[in-house]
């Protein structure tokens with residue numbers, strides 16, 4: 649059983665928000681940090697809305713909902729992360745930004761056993777850990793990939809990725825925490841995209857090529873894959889849900905990490921990102937979510 653008492657979540661977006669929510673429901677105190685104040689406000693409202701809905705639907709008692717919300721604090725102050733015993737980073741999928749955050753975490757966290765986890769979809773854990781080690785030598789043994797899936801409260805998997813220097817005990821503690829949060833942990837090795845996105849992203853990218861080349865309309869591409877492969881959701885809608893910017897970042901990491909241009913994002917995907925059509929989170933991606 650995991651004994652984590654206080655978790656710091658860095659990044660209050662769709663993933664960080666979901667992770668904070670299930671941690672609080674599991675009885676863990678959570679501080680959510682984000683560099684952008686509007687993200688913290690949106691995250692607060694989303695927690696209130698989703699937990700209230702769980703009560704309405706009879707999936708949770710009102711007292712548990714109130715207790716979970718009371719466990720979460722939202723902070724724009726980095727130093728509020730200092731006394732957490734578990735940090736999980738869920739900011740933009742950019743290796744430079746993540747390296748900066750891990751370097752700061754290494755010197756900020758005061759508990760010498762605190763775990764520094766990343767929810768990266770594709771970036772090398774060993775590379776992220778190296779940044780922490782430069783800031784504070786020895787920290788890399790406590791850096792690990794803890795990869796949740798969207799929407800976090802619903803999806804069962806946590807893909808655990810051990811970096812080259814991650815301690816085995818940290819892997820075991822991560823699996824125990826995932827189980828405490830109601831998830832099933834499965835481990836993968838530290839290669840770009842791990843298992844999930846190495847297999848998923850080429851399929852999503854191919855759906856964008858099919859759309860760009862006029863093979864079918866978006867609804868038909870998704871409908872064919874849903875009905876033909878028994879997927880719960882078509883690849884274009886799934887990409888919208890993940891975030892088109894996140895998909896493009898992951899594909900670039902795969903192309904670099906696996907040294908193969910075939911993983912590069914389809915030009916249409918890049919164009920949608922350039923236009924600010926990032927998917928569900930901005931109201932518009934391939935599909936429109938504003939109505």
Ligand code: NAD
Nearest residue numbers: 659660661662663682683684687738739741768769798890
């Ligand atoms: P998002 O765009 O919804 O949220 C990112 C958040 O990070 C934003 O609130 C932003 O304000 C904040 N942020 C950016 N730079 C920051 C910084 N320097 N310091 C503090 N906060 C900062 O993205 P998301 O979908 O939540 O993805 C976050 C991470 O989770 C990425 O690494 C992504 O690859 C990974 N991930 C995403 C999914 C998915 O389906 N979207 C699934 C698994 C993992």
